[in-house]
Amino acid sequence: MKTDVKGCSNTAKGQEKYETFSPSHRANKIIYQYDYRHINGMLFSCVAPSLEKCRNKRNTNLKLSKMTNAEINLEVAVKALEEGKLKSSAANFIESIKDYDKNDLRKLTRKQYSFLNSIYNQFK
Numbered sequence: 231m232k233t234d235v236k237g238c239s240n241t242a243k244g245q246e247k248y249e250t251f252s253p254s255h256r257a258n259k260i261i262y263q264y265d266y267r268h269i270n271g272m273l274f275s276c277v278a279p280s281l282e283k284c285r286n287k288r289n290t291n292l293k294l295s296k297m298t299n300a301e302i303n304l305e306v307a308v309k310a311l312e313e314g315k316l317k318s319s320a321a322n323f324i325e326s327i328k329d330y331d332k333n334d335l336r337k338l339t340r341k342q343y344s345f346l347n348s349i350y351n352q353f354k
Contacts, residue, residue, distance in 0.1 A: 241267040244308050248281060269305055300335035300343065303350035310353040320349050
């Protein structure tokens with residue numbers, strides 16, 4: 231990508247970056263180059279004909295990498311927090327757990343997990 235530093239993605243944890251390009255052999259076709267860095271630091275990159283397909287590939291990859299539902303939910307919630315989309319109670323909750331790892335997330339109470347899941351469902 232044009233934003234890469236010396237050929238390495240500088241996508242921050244929990245963030246996605248993408249850009250479009252046209253292959254030289256198909257100048258009228260738009261392709262997306264997509265990078266996503268998981269909150270655990272793992273980088274996922276792909277090329278697809280639409281942003282939606284890139285995100286679907288990412289989600290499939292995350293599921294195959296044995297990412298828990300709680301981790302996926304937290305990731306979506308943190309993104310919503312960073313974009314300023316959460317109300318104060320949700321923002322405070324996500325701010326308090328945004329650095330949780332898989333083991334910490336397992337210790338959430340049923341009520342906390344339900345709240346996290348409701349935030350995820352709102353912004354997925």
